[in-house]
Amino acid sequence: LASYNHDTNELILLSIPRDFHVQVNPDEVWYNRINSVYSTYEQQEEEEGLLRLRDVVTEVTGQEIQYHGMIDYNGFTELIDTLGGIEINVENSFTDYRYPDNSRYKTVSFTEGPQTMDGKTSLEYSRSRHSLQNSEGSDFARARRQQEVISSLTNKLTSTSLLNPQSLMNVFNVIQDNVKISKFDLNEVEAGITELKEFKENGEIYSFVLDPNAGAGKLVSTLSLDSGAYAIGPINGLGNYTDIKKYISNIWDNPPLYEEDPIIRIYNTGLGYTPTLEEYNKLVEEFPYLKIYYVGTLYTDKENVITYINAEEGFQDSFESLNKYIEPDLTQKPEYITTNLNGEDITVLYGNKPENEVNVEQPE
16 A cells, blocks of 8 residues: 655555455455455456455555556566666565476575666565565565565656656556556646656655554454464454554654654653653553553652663654653753663653752742
8 A cells, every 4th residue: 555645745655464364255254365355356357356455455444545556477577677677775685495486486586785676586576475584584574575666666767757648658558468557547647747756856755564563563463263374464353453544544644753663661760650650651642553661760869851862873753753742851861871771762761850940839
């Protein structure tokens, strides 16, 4: 699911894993993998598969969808080759010895670092999910790599001479036999190009996967099915997307914060155990899908509410969002903290008010 904010020029990508179980047929209460929706409805009537899949994604996310598209493997490789390849920075080296090759398997390998990928290599990078190295063998890692490819493809489109209606239509002509998309007219193409030009100048891409780690682990979990098949679904029960919708709404409001996904730890350093616990509860209520933890009492005699970035780098967007709510007295690591504490990304210290700020009732 891709969502573009016209005001902020933020493009948000959200991947729903193929093993996520949904109600395939709205008239029958049975659940199956979301990747079965298209084929089930397409077998019943041509052109119905994408429409039902679109409805299911709306049910899960609560987001209205204006356009949809599907590209097959041939169109995928042709599109990327037509653009002269795409630039990908491979995060982890990995080898997949079970990459599907017609009715057999073959081995594909990728080396860490930036590189230009042609269509065939990009497809292998996007589809691989059987590596035993790192965490690249999971469907969730594959979803993140697919988002990398989409982001790189977007950057390639906005950095070439394709930003005019005729050039873009020429690209569609190359892949027209291998793609299914919503109906659109030339005016919509021109409007899209205008948005792409604006995105090229000021845009940012943010990526999310609806996996068991999303939303501080409060949204999705693995399921035990009678069939023994691997499955994931909402923690609150199949078909219950209330928290998922709230999480996505929070993402849409503040994508930099939720993409950074910081670990935040709260310490009492003088305010008192119970008052600090109350502040922690308020923070969790304000940011319910972040990893926020109350550690307990660190000191009993320190002053000021202090926040600081404990990680070596990054998390600046999260830090700013957090500080807007907390309104700390200081935003630098105090001298009395001489360790890395518990290794969190952002540290919050709740000390007492300085003596000169304490209101003392004056005698009449």
